[in-house]
Amino acid sequence: MAAHARTELSDGAPHVLVVDDDRRLRELLARYLAEQGFRVTAAASAAEARAKAQSLVFDAMVLDVMMPGEDGFAYARSVRETSRVPILMLTARSNPNDRVMGLEIGADDYLPKPFEPRELTLRLTNIINRASGPRRDTGTGDVVTFGPFSYRIERGELRREDEMIRITEREREILTILAGAHGANVEREALAGAGGLAAERTIDVQINRLRRKTEVDPANPTFLQTVRGVGYRLAVD
Template identity: 65%
Template sequence: MSAPRPRPTPADDAPHILVVDDDRRIRDLLSRFLSEHGYRVTTAPDAARARARLANLVFDLCVLDVMMPGENGFDLAAWLRGTSSVPIVMLTARSEGADRVRGLEIGADDYVAKPFEPRELLLRLNNILRRSAPAASPSSAPEFVRFGPFVYRPERGELRQGEEIIRITDREREMLTLLASRPGETVAREELAGSGDASNERTVDVQINRLRRKIELDPANPLHLQTVRGLGYRLQVD
């Protein structure tokens, strides 16, 4: 009988993924599968132990199960989004549209329903990490754009209101960078959607509304991030 194949050791600078799921089989499956594809993986069986991991380690992405005993994944995602912009993928047996939208409104970057194909999840993680990686700004891109009391610097992905840094998610940063690269011009929903199954018009609208809550005095009547009916959105700069 052959000896079990040793688990590969990812590089020290490989992306670090936190997997939070109360199902040990899921944790073991994802830990081995993602490690085999070059990721560093840390797991936690519940929200309390996930918080302990997050207090001591830096992660590049979090995969959170929704249905867990005690604090559920939605609550953990809301807490995490209040303290960090790390990308979040919700992993759950629930596939209802309302739950999907709730996760996106909280600040999740994607939503994968169980049962899932590990390779599909891997592709989604790859896409999110590629989007969140710093990109070289074109030489023609503005150094910063100003709208109302806010200043956004695309190269840094930094949004400020005076001296205060406004916390935004990676998807919000990606969309704001695209809008800032064409100030005052209409950017189509399709361009803002990016890639992946969760990238559709409804998702873009949810994320735009979430971003408006951070930069608009009255999100229902936006002055800076305006809707161009039937086409997309534009950023009105000073």
């Protein structure tokens, strides 16, 4: 199969990069996603993916973890140095620590093999929508402040005074929900989102990453507070 698998696609069809060293699975994924309305480019390695990313713009990446040479974790880490493109990681590993590692690196979702193709499509659509969909103003102001930080809900921008703080799409989604609550408690289920990230530990990973970016002492947070038995709250001004 050619690297680009296409059906009758609209000009606005999301362009997905599929990276997997397993030729059979790579071609099956490319064919299936094309049938679901995606524009697909496939790569057999991180090096090939990097070369294609230099000349093409992608709306998301489906990235296998276990690849010879540069593995999926290493490639995802390098992507996150310059890009916020949504990343869905695939792996045959069952160790939950691998999932946590992927999320710590900046992946937006994580799907273990084997998986149902329909679930892949739903998860991929969710992370693309989170990255590109309009962000709503919650009605009581576009900017929420806490300490030296300000968060512009409509734009998803976090600043410390005049400095822009880099956050991932998952961190942005969680911060938007917390900021929109304007100091009220937010249940863990509400922070899990629609992308299958309901596992409590993955939510903790995202919160801890945000704390490292906003707290003087992440172990004793002032702003991103834990509400025992409920979830979290953002202590806004």
